[in-house]
């Protein structure tokens with residue numbers, strides 16, 4: 001059985017601005033960027049239609065790369081549950097990604113999706129802006145595939161992490177006065193409660209619940225969420241893979257591996273930019289990139305659990321899936337309400353009062369407050385199925401509302417350079433080292449069979465090693481800066497030498513010219529002496545002139561010899 005598509009002649013779209021005046025200007029003005037991506041047909045969808053001639057995609061994407069057409073289709077493939085006759089709908093977004101058919105010339109691969117939807121957000125984060133990419137769409141529409149992908153076809157998250165390290169390594173090589181620190185945290189919102197996906201805790205789900213609080217700037221955060229410092233792609237991916245394994249998923253009729261929770265991965269980047277080579281003051285920039293894989297909107301019948309091992313009685317699982325589905329739908333309904341109000345507020349005139357945004361109505365909107373309505377450059381990838389008219393229409397409407405939201409992203413810099421005292425840092429390190437050394441001595445004297453103490457011991461040793469690394473890094477930084485200073489001095493000395501050489505050449509030239517003038521003067525004087533001698537029989541006047549001339553010669557000679565001595 002073959003699949004076909006209406007989109008046969010489009011080419012890979014080139015980047016360009018949205019043409020419609022729908023309030024979504026370029027990203028610099030702060031609008032949420034919106035992309036849509038259509039997935040291919042799945043094996044079960046092909047099987048279910050094995051008797052038909054082939055399934056068309058209800059979605060097509062013309063070559064401009066920014067338009068998506070949702071076609072009415074009265075055949076069974078439309079799967080319209082509304083009963084009404086659907087009509088063709090046209091939508092425009094920042095970019096429409098065609099992943100329906102791998103053979104198509106404009107097929108949007110995982111790498112291409114990263115280039116279009118991921119790279120700009122990563123660059124924003126490195127430039128010091130909070131950024132966020134979230135995947136939205138009905139269940140089974142390709143959100144997790146887009147965000148995480150598979151080992152063979154890695155999605156946005158692994159590609160972002162890979163490129164993050166590449167970019168930071170490049171910057172560090174170019175500029176040794178920047179120090180980067182990367183931290184990662186990962187949590188899920190399941191049935192309105194937050195859980196740390198990186199926690200090793202074995203306590204009950206109830207005990208593992210984390211609270212959402214607000215900081216002094218009224219920005220919500222997950223209390224006690226663990227944050228891990230990482231320094232390589234492998235380290236970061238091993239944490240993310242651990243988090244993905246901990247995420248709540250289940251097999252449903254629509255997706256064998258359906259995410260039953262919203263997951264939020266946060267990569268925090270701290271940059272310390274030393275203002276000058278003395279290393280005494282630095283600007284600190286702290287930004288984060290949030291990667292959000294939302295749970296899919298769903299109809300309860302469609303997401304009943306799949307009977308396992310041939311067991312048809314699956315009542316409890318069905319109930320749980322339904323309860324999960326209701327919570328997911330509720331939070332997505334609140335998200336829709338919040339996005340609508342934000343979009344209306346963004347398009348109100350300056351004088352009118354903005355409506356209150358009900359962020360607190362769900363944990364999801366509360367925690368995403370800054371990303372969807374505050375200090376963040378944000379993009380949404382609206383994932384759509386090629387054969388579900390009603391759900392695709394809903395998703396595209398949602399996405400259109402989102403594209404009209406204007407956020408105010410700020411550069412998260414300390415602004416003024418904060419003073420740091422390098423000697424103080426080193427003496428603190430030294431104090432810490434001495435404390436650790438004496439602690440290690442103490443531990444050594446404790447029982448060797450005591451497991452707890454051994455664990456503590458090794459932890460402390462780890463800390464000690466980390467301290468040593470930091471100390472060495474700091475010294476390396478100082479050494480390289482000292483080396484740079486010496487190099488500068490050497491360059492300056494070379495420049496001074498060049499100046500001296502130029503002066504010497506000039507003085508030599510002057511000396512030669514003066515010697516020539518002196519010889520010419522001598523000739524002139526000799527001529528005059530001869531002239532006078534020739535006339536000495538005439539009177540004493542000639543002798544007198546001769547004596548005067550001799551006096552002039554003596555004066556000139558002594559002047560010249562003084563000058564020559566001086567150079």
Ligand SMILES: Nc1ncnc2c1ncn2[C@@H]1O[C@H](COP(=O)(O)OP(=O)(O)OP(=O)(O)O)[C@@H](O)[C@H]1O
Pocket residue numbers: 038039040042099137138139140141142143144145146255257258259260294295296297383
């Ligand atoms: N662009 C794509 N190319 C190939 N396969 C895809 C693509 N998008 C999705 N799929 C496949 O479709 C199925 C459903 O995708 P996925 O699990 O990503 O959906 P989801 O939107 O995350 O669903 P849920 O909300 O239930 O978690 C998976 O088998 C996935 O591999």
